[in-house]
Amino acid sequence: MQIKKKLAIVTSHPIQYNAPLFRLLTERGIIDLKVFYTWGQTEQGFVYDPDFKQSFKWDIPLLEGYEKEFVENISKHPTAGSYKGIDNRDLIERIDRYNPDALLVFGWSFKSHLRVLRYYGGKRKIIFRGDSNLLDEIPGLSVKKILRAVFLTWIYRHVDVALYTGEANKKYYQKYGLKEQQLAYAAHAIENERFYDIDGRHEVAAAQWRNALGIGHEEKVFLFAGKLEPKKDPLLLLEAFQQLNEKNTRLIFVGNGVLEETLKQKAGSDKRILFLGFQNQQQMPVVYRLANVFVLPSKGPGETWGLSVNEALACDRAVLVSNKCGCATDIVGQEKNGFIFEAGNTASLLQGMKKVLYTKFDPAEIRAVVSKFRIQSIAEALEKEV
Numbered sequence: 001m002q003i004k005k006k007l008a009i010v011t012s013h014p015i016q017y018n019a020p021l022f023r024l025l026t027e028r029g030i031i032d033l034k035v036f037y038t039w040g041q042t043e044q045g046f047v048y049d050p051d052f053k054q055s056f057k058w059d060i061p062l063l064e065g066y067e068k069e070f071v072e073n074i075s076k077h078p079t080a081g082s083y084k085g086i087d088n089r090d091l092i093e094r095i096d097r098y099n100p101d102a103l104l105v106f107g108w109s110f111k112s113h114l115r116v117l118r119y120y121g122g123k124r125k126i127i128f129r130g131d132s133n134l135l136d137e138i139p140g141l142s143v144k145k146i147l148r149a150v151f152l153t154w155i156y157r158h159v160d161v162a163l164y165t166g167e168a169n170k171k172y173y174q175k176y177g178l179k180e181q182q183l184a185y186a187a188h189a190i191e192n193e194r195f196y197d198i199d200g201r202h203e204v205a206a207a208q209w210r211n212a213l214g215i216g217h218e219e220k221v222f223l224f225a226g227k228l229e230p231k232k233d234p235l236l237l238l239e240a241f242q243q244l245n246e247k248n249t250r251l252i253f254v255g256n257g258v259l260e261e262t263l264k265q266k267a268g269s270d271k272r273i274l275f276l277g278f279q280n281q282q283q284m285p286v287v288y289r290l291a292n293v294f295v296l297p298s299k300g301p302g303e304t305w306g307l308s309v310n311e312a313l314a315c316d317r318a319v320l321v322s323n324k325c326g327c328a329t330d331i332v333g334q335e336k337n338g339f340i341f342e343a344g345n346t347a348s349l350l351q352g353m354k355k356v357l358y359t360k361f362d363p364a365e366i367r368a369v370v371s372k373f374r375i376q377s378i379a380e381a382l383e384k385e386v
Contacts, residue, residue, distance in 0.1 A: 005386050007033040008100035010091075010116055012080045012107070013042040014062035016281055017307055020191040021375050023065035030383045034098050035068035038086045038112050041078050043070040059280040060194075069094065075111075086110035092119055102127060102386045108155050121158030127385050128159040131188065133168035133326045134175065136301035152176040161385050163378070165305060166330035186381040188305045188327065189373040195285045195314035202315070206289035213274060215290075219248045220357055223291030223317075225284070226308055228257030233299040233322075233344065235259060238266055240349040241273070246357060254279050254287055288315035293356050295320045299343040313337055313370035316363040320352045331373060335359060337366040 007025075011018065014037065025033055037043070071088045079085035091112050095103070102125035108114050120126055137145075153176050156162070162178055163186035164170040173183055197203055215221060222241060224234050234253060241251045252274045253263060260275070267273040279287050288294060294312035296303075299322065306325040313319060313331070319338035321328045328340045339355055342348035 004030070004032045005101040006098065007031050007102050007104055007382070007386050008095050008098055009033060009035040009104045010038060010095075010106065010113060011035065012086055012110065012113075013037055013039040014058075016058055016060060016062065017190060018106075019062040019066075020194075021378055022068075024375055024379050025382065026066040028379060028383070031386050033066065034100075035066060036091065036094060037068060037070045038073060038088050038091060038110065039078060039080055040070045040073040040088075059282050071112075080110070083109055083114075084111055086112050088112040091116065095120075100124065104129060104382065106130070114155070117155070117158040125386070126158060126160045127382065128156075128162045129186075130162070131165045131169050131304040131326060133172045133304055135168055135303075135324050135326065149176065163381055163385070166326060168326045168329070169304070184381050184385055186378040187330065187373045188307060188310065189375045189378060190307055190310045190314065191375060192310075192314045192370060192373075195288070195311055197285065197289070197315070202285045202289055205286045209286065210290055213290075215250055216248065219250050220246075220293070221250045221252060221291040222320075222353065223252045223254065223288065223294050223312075224297070225254040225279070225287060225294070225312075226296070228253065228255050228259040228263060230259065231298060231300060231302060233297045234263060235266070236297045236299070236344065236346060236349060237295050238263055238273070240346050240353060242270070243346065243350055244353055246354070249357070250274065252276060252290060284311060285315060288312045288317055291317060293318050293320060293338075293353075295349075295353075296325055297322050297341075297343070297349060298325050300324045310370060310373055313366055316366050318356055318359070318361045318366065320349070320356055322349075331369060333365075333369055337361060337369050 022035055071091050071094060073086055074089050075085050075087040077085060103120055104127045105113055105116055106129045108117055156176050156178055161182055161184055162173050163184050164173055165188040170183060224237055226232050228234050250272050254276045256278050294317050296306050296309055303324055304326045306327045309319050309321055309327050309331060319332060321332050321340055322343035323340050324343035332338050332340050339352045341352040
């Protein structure tokens with residue numbers, strides 16, 4: 001009987017995009033795995049979001065179906081938002097006790113994660129997962145850019161294989177020293193099945209909700225769902241919508257954030273614009289179906305992918321995505337499932353909104369694109385590398 005290889009996964013805290021992957025790997029049983037959560041304060045499932053200035057808890061199971069342990073985080077200011085926010089005294093000792101054949105490390109920009117890369121580099125196989133890209137990089141040379149390049153090249157010397165999420169991410173890794181043979185494609189994906197609507201109940205619930213909101217059957221709805229923060233640029237969408245001279249159109253904002261009050265003030269008394277606040281995960285398959293078109297107008301910096309686009313497409317909705325979103329060139333097929341527009345450009349977004357209103361999209365084509373972005377493919381790529 002062949003002994004299964006063991007994989008130690010190092011990541012900060014449970015999130016809705018990774019937990020299904022960990023469960024699937026466990027169910028497939030090709031490798032053994034154990035997840036080490038380094039932000040130990042999240043063991044109860046609550047995460048503090050500095051943008052919302054409050055803690056919240058996802059309403060879907062994130063800790064079931066796989067082996068894991070939470071490692072004590074001794075940082076004085078525990079957070080996943082800074083390098084010093086995750087500092088584990090005995091992480092390496094715990095990993096050593098598990099004695100893995102390989103490690104999968106999510107991100108290097110925490111004190112403990114970088115320590116893991118440095119300690120195990122050359123001793124165990126290091127598989128790395130991150131989704132950084134070069135989309136925000138300003139052309140030209142500077143001392144800061146040269147120093148950053150030297151530092152990142154040093155970081156990635158500790159990595160044996162990087163699982164790249166898409167073309168923008170691949171170019172980033174190549175710039176900082178990883179060779180073609182060190183790159184394995186594992187496209188960013190969501191749990192598509194959770195957003196599919198096999199029995200039609202999500203569409204029914206969305207139709208009832210639209211009716212309760214006073215949205216007519218003939219009205220076309222644009223949707224933004226995410227943090228109302230400068231990086232995602234919801235103000236651009238509001239401005240473009242206010243200039244859109246089309247009858248029977250609505251705009252819905254779902255989420256909270258620092259720009260919420262500004263958006264509401266600029267929307268004024270316009271009854272075409274609705275704010276629905278934060279909606280938890282179980283409700284999202286219905287939320288996307290309130291709309292005809294999902295819009296992600298991010299200007300960055302740091303919109304490394306935009307998994308909400310995957311979610312909207314899995315709900316058979318067309319998308320409008322800015323060119324500063326890491327997913328844009330990988331997942332948006334012009335006229336097949338949506339359009340790409342220039343970030344920060346109201347006229348470009350407005351043109352895209354007009355085009356999408358008068359384009360007839362085939363739900364089968366939309367589904368065909370997103371079905372290629374599967375958690376199963378990430379699992380297969382990972383199993384191959386271990």
